[in-house]
Amino acid sequence: MTKMLTQQKIVIKKDEIPPMSMVEYYFPAQKPWERKPVLVINYKGSFFAIEAFCSHAGLSLEDGFLTDDGKVVCPWHGSVFDIKTGKVVDGPAKRDLKTYHVEVKGDEVIIYE
Numbered sequence: 606m607t608k609m610l611t612q613q614k615i616v617i618k619k620d621e622i623p624p625m626s627m628v629e630y631y632f633p634a635q636k637p638w639e640r641k642p643v644l645v646i647n648y649k650g651s652f653f654a655i656e657a658f659c660s661h662a663g664l665s666l667e668d669g670f671l672t673d674d675g676k677v678v679c680p681w682h683g684s685v686f687d688i689k690t691g692k693v694v695d696g697p698a699k700r701d702l703k704t705y706h707v708e709v710k711g712d713e714v715i716i717y718e
């Protein structure tokens with residue numbers, strides 16, 4: 606039997622995320638523990654999506670800081686990530702974060718897994 610791979614997506618309203626803020630969402634999955642968390646960021650009116658948990662100790666980035674030059678600072682131990690590329694800018698994290706494709710259509714933001 607061939608298993609069909611379907612692309613999951615999240616559709617949200619633009620105004621759910623005010624400018625210069627970040628909100629954690631989950632891609633839908635069959636089982637709750639299989640849902641992947643994604644951090645959606647409104648950076649000066651443009652939207653970006655990266656893995657929601659820090660690659661250092663796996664803690665949530667949602668309460669971190671969004672810098673004026675487009676970086677997320679982890680609130681736990683201070684790792685810094687580029688929101689456009691997911692790359693580690695400063696440790697202790699060593700692994701880059703996955704980024705997700707984002708599309709804006711009218712007043713909706715669509716994030717693809």
Ligand code: FES
Pocket residue numbers: 659660661662663664679680681682683684696697698
């Ligand atoms: S959990 Fe993010 S720097 Fe440690």
